[in-house]
Amino acid sequence: MTGRRLAWMMVAAGLVAGCGDKTAQTGGKQAVLIGQASPLTGPQAHLGKDNENGVRLALDEINAAGLTLGGKKVVLELKSEDDAADPKTATTVAQKLVDEGVAGVVGHLNSGATIPASKIYSDNGIPQISPSATAVAYTSAGYKTAFRVMTNDAQQGSVLGAYAVKTLGARKIAIIDDRTAYGQGLADEVEKAVKAAGGEVVAREYTTDRSTDFMAILTSIKGKAPDLVFFGGMDPQGAPMIKQMHQLGMTAKFLGGDGVQTPAFIALAGPDAEGALASNPGLPLDAMPGGSAFKAKFEAKYGKIQNYSPYAYDAVHVLVDAMKRADSSDPAIYLAELPKTDYQGVTGRIRFDAKGDLAGGAVTLYQVKNGHWQTLETVRSGK
Secondary structure (H helix, E strand, C coil): CCHHHHHHHHHHHHHHCCCHHHHHHCCCCEEEEEEEEECCCCCCHHHHHHHHHHHHHHHHHHHHHCEEECCEEEEEEEEEEECCCCHHHHHHHHHHHHHHCCCEEEECCCHHHHHHHHHHHHHCCCCEEECCCCCHHHHHCCCCCEEECCCCHHHHHHHHHHHHHHHCCCCEEEEEECCCHHHHHHHHHHHHHHHHCCCEEEEEEECCCCCCCCHHHHHHHHCCCCCEEEEECCHHHHHHHHHHHHHCCCCCEEEECCCCCCHHHHHHHHHHHCCCEEEEECCCHHHCCCHHHHHHHHHHHHCCCCCCHHHHHHHHHHHHHHHHHHCCCCHHHHHHHHHHCEEECCCCEEEECCCCCECCCEEEEEEEECCEEEEEEEEECCC
16 A cells, blocks of 8 residues: 555545544535646736636535535535646645645646646546646556546647648748647647648747747748748747737738637737637637536636636536546545546536547637637547
8 A cells, every 4th residue: 555545545534534623624524625736826827727716616516516425425625736837846736735635636737737747646546637738748658547628739739730731721831839848749740730731841940938039030930931830839928929920020820729829818919919820629618518607607706718717627527527426535446437437518528538538529720800719610539
């Protein structure tokens, strides 16, 4: 028996027996801790808080409805941690959540944080469902604890590359990525798909997820006269990038992934956002089975949805659905139920393939028109 497993059993036994103040504080119910990890400070905090609030909403609703496991009433409690979208911080956060005795984790937001954290959860047998990490490397490690409720970058990148060439008519394409697991991984998939569709990659440039000055990179790219610039990265970089493209008089189309398909991108880029294109794994919010109802209750409580909160909300429900089927919140028991998941969530039907990836996902293309992201088309994966 591992030390982590023994510690979890001791915590659970103490709660069930009613020992200490914790049980009294929860009205005599067994407290089950659910972890959440995302950037809650820094330039991506708007996305991290969005995830956190999606988790909070799900926990509040489940607790209000009542939950019984193993014949005992249960209350779900949130343990939320700030990983600052940083790989090293993410491992510290993951170990902290493990040490605190969480029964499962929703997170992390970024692939670069999710991937190193996943080994810690795996080593300790803690189920992890990311609502937003799309890098192929996350689930390809083979950890039995790792799942995601969003389409991965192999699916998203293939759609983006083909769309750039076949639908947008771009023949010469420049690619920039932020060197994160997400940005570089998505850019790699786009490059493969562009070439497969008959397009030419005329430039492949790199920046960081902290940079805001892209003039040197863009000046170099401008000389190669691309029809389209693809950026693999997040909105704090995507917004100044498109502004600087226009300052240089570049007429190339701007295309990004889900990291830039946010309200914040439009707010940061202002009028320069007009015409920008981006994809997002999954259906548009208004086309999700529970999208309209989710939007109404979420925005009434937390304000405008940024991006991934419906997926964070669904991730909680998938964890709890597995607990219900196992009649236990013990990770060693309910983990076996997660691969069998067939859950109808807000975002759609959730099933996992052998790797823990979402089966049968979709990718939707959007364009900024009149200051808002407008849906162009949805491509369903054959997976």
